[in-house]
Amino acid sequence: MYGDLGLKLVQHAKRTQSLPQLPPYQSDIVRSVTREVRDLDRDVTEILEPFNGHFDPAEEPATACSLLVHHLCMRRNKRCLLAYHRVRVEAIEEMCWSGSDLLEQVQASQNKVAEGGAGIGSAEGSGASSLSPEEEEYARQYGDLLAAYKGQWTDIDLTGSLEPPRDLFIDVRVLKDAGEIQTEYGAITLTKNSQFFVRQGDVERLIAQGFLQKLN
Amino acid sequence: MSYYDIDAILTDAQKVPCTFEITIPGLGYLEGNSNIDIKQGTRVELPLWLAEMLGVSQRLGTEQNVISLDLPPALAPRVQNALKANPCTVDLRSLASHYYSLGERILGLLEEDELVDILSETFKKRAAEIADHAHNPQGVISSGGEFLKGLDENERQLFKTAHESAKAIRAFLSDRSSGKK
CATH class of the missing domain: 3.40.5.60 (Ribosomal Protein L9; domain 1)
Structure with missing residues (x-):
């Protein structure tokens, strides 16, 4: 049924929340969900075609309902997609703040891309990293942003440990x-x-x- | 409840039994047959996010309802009676992973005054039990395993928070006493 794949994504997101590391990006499911949305949109256009833009819901309650269901499915899928990506983005931001080896990971996968050659390499390289290419870009730019922000206060390390040291x-x-x-x-x-x-x-x-x- | 809240989305995915009141073309896939119209009087289980919007017309009092909603099995009278008898012996998780949230949403759609009292009473009784288990790690192993397995998502959070806070207080107190020495 429509919306099931979106649910799968959200279940992935739920699991992601309790994992210490970011699991691989589910590009297959994301692609299927967006395809589902496109299919639904095409169906809606097909249903509306015979009405030539003069559709009156009161006259055709059954058709109106069918349209409503299609629309709700699309909205549901959108919500699932957005929520999934948001969970991941939050995890990425947290990694940037804690200064973990996220950027190193990105670097490593980039090297692989460079080795693998231009065409196929990009697809295989992103499979090795748990981030999608867009997420890598986001992580890099967020890191830059964070560095620029931290640069304003040279005498305080904003990402430093919050625990007071016991010994110098x-x-x-x-x-x-x-x-x-x-x-x-x-x-x-x-x-x-x-x-x-x-x-x-x-x-x-x-x-x-x-x-x-x-x-x- | 936020748009991006994962638990809210999972709550919305839980199924509610519905009956279609009018025949709708091309919606057969809701029933499992593609490309067939859904007939008047068909009973299907729809996820909450779909059933809620379709069921809204019911409350607005339009001439023809699209669907009529029923109580999901997790909130059926049989379960209500079990909760009335002893809240702590019911495995809420096997009924619905977001049990209380589901109840909350259903109560927004259906008039069930008694259910409100039952659910809040259940939560109160179970919360005390959960706190008990969270503060006694020994008790969990011996007797509470069965009960703790049946916690719904909200209760799990509650258990986790209670458990961690007890641990944090213990750490704080021992830290302070060792600092004094």
């Missing part, structure tokens, strides 16, 4: 090579598997990005 200095272990960073006490070179005693404020970003691990 912490032990960290390097999980991935991160190159050289500048601190108040000079430069440190972060090579994999090495361990440092550094000021927490200097490395907070790197911990969030997963380069360093905090040791107790």
Whole structure:
């Protein structure tokens, strides 16, 4: 029946809300739902054709009702589509704020696209990432927007941790090579598997990005 | 209730039994046969989002109703009696995943004064039981599993919130006492 696919999308969205990571974009279902809307619209045009624009609902209650059902189905599908995308967009925005490796993920899939060549690559590349191409674009632009917003206050890190630190200095272990960073006490070179005693404020970003691990 | 609220959309997807009062061309797919007219007097289960709008004419008092609505099985007298007898033994989730929301929507469409009291009484009784389980993690394992499985979506949220708040308070208190030492 009409509207069943939309429901499937919403059930996906419901599951998405309780998952820590964003599941793959359901491009097949989204496409089917939009096709359903287009079919319904064509049916409505067909039904209205014999009336030449002079349709009186009072004279033809049965036809009017059929039109109403078609219209309601379209509206329902629209609501399902919008709600599904909104849940995903909210998750993406949250990822941008928490500074997780969303952009890295996007980068990785882009590289795959570049390797796979122009034509087929774009389709396969987006399959590897859990975001649709539009969502990747959204994430990138939202990230830019967030960076511009944060740039207004150089002395506050808006995306920093809200938990007050217990110690000024912490032990960290390097999980991935991160190159050289500048601190108040000079430069440190972060090579994999090495361990440092550094000021927490200097490395907070790197911990969030997963380069360093905090040791107790 | 927001347009984008996932739970609201899922509430709307729950089915209500309806009877068609007029013959409508080309709507056979609602019944499962495509391209056949739907006949007067056909009984079908329609999702709430469709049934509500079609049923509205009923309340406006137009000459001919498009469809007439019935109580969904989840709210039938049999279930009402069970809830009256003991609210905590009924598995609401198997009846409808958004049970209270469904009841709320149905009450907007049908006049069922008794149902209002039954539902609010049920919620009150069950809420106390839920709070009990949420604060005693041991109790959940031994006896409450069956009951907790039958919670509807709103009650699940309630359970989760109660459980997490109890945990947060415990964490806060232990944090404070360890800070003093």
